[in-house]
Amino acid sequence: MKFKSFLTLCLGVVLSFTAQTKDMTEDEIKARIKPIGQVHVAGAVAASDSAGPRSGAEIYNKACVACHSVGVLGAPKFQDSGDWSPRLEKGFDVVWKNAINGVGAMPPMGTCGDCSDDDIKAAIEHMIEGI
Numbered sequence: 537m538k539f540k541s542f543l544t545l546c547l548g549v550v551l552s553f554t555a556q557t558k559d560m561t562e563d564e565i566k567a568r569i570k571p572i573g574q575v576h577v578a579g580a581v582a583a584s585d586s587a588g589p590r591s592g593a594e595i596y597n598k599a600c601v602a603c604h605s606v607g608v609l610g611a612p613k614f615q616d617s618g619d620w621s622p623r624l625e626k627g628f629d630v631v632w633k634n635a636i637n638g639v640g641a642m643p644p645m646g647t648c649g650d651c652s653d654d655d656i657k658a659a660i661e662h663m664i665e666g667i
Contacts, residue, residue: 592662595655599648604663609641617667624664632657 560568596604596614603611612619623631635656638644645651651659 592658595659596662599646600659614663615666620664620667632660
């Protein structure tokens with residue numbers, strides 16, 4: 537019996553909400569559901585606040601060094617031809633797409649939450665420079 541009452545209540549709420557929003561314009565709905573606040577993480581820089589393109593070295597030092605400097609969980613080490621050569625045999629674009637989409641223990645975009653695809657490319661180019 538309790539489940540039936542709960543189900544009836546839920547159905548009533550849905551129908552009531554549908555009736556309320558039926559005559560609302562899209563702008564009114566957007567205004568109704570817009571966030572009431574924002575999250576600010578101290579020290580975080582919004583992507584739009586960027587001072588321009590970053591170098592591969594900057595990206596590597598910020599987001600890649602923790603794993604690629606010592607080969608954490610099989611990550612190819614910085615400028616180590618023994619680690620990078622087998623991967624590069626598949627082609628640079630495959631390595632780049634793997635970094636963007638994630639591969640093995642590496643999550644998509646590594647640990648760079650504000651990197652673009654071109655930033656990831658620059659970081660890889662930096663890591664394989666001189667190989």
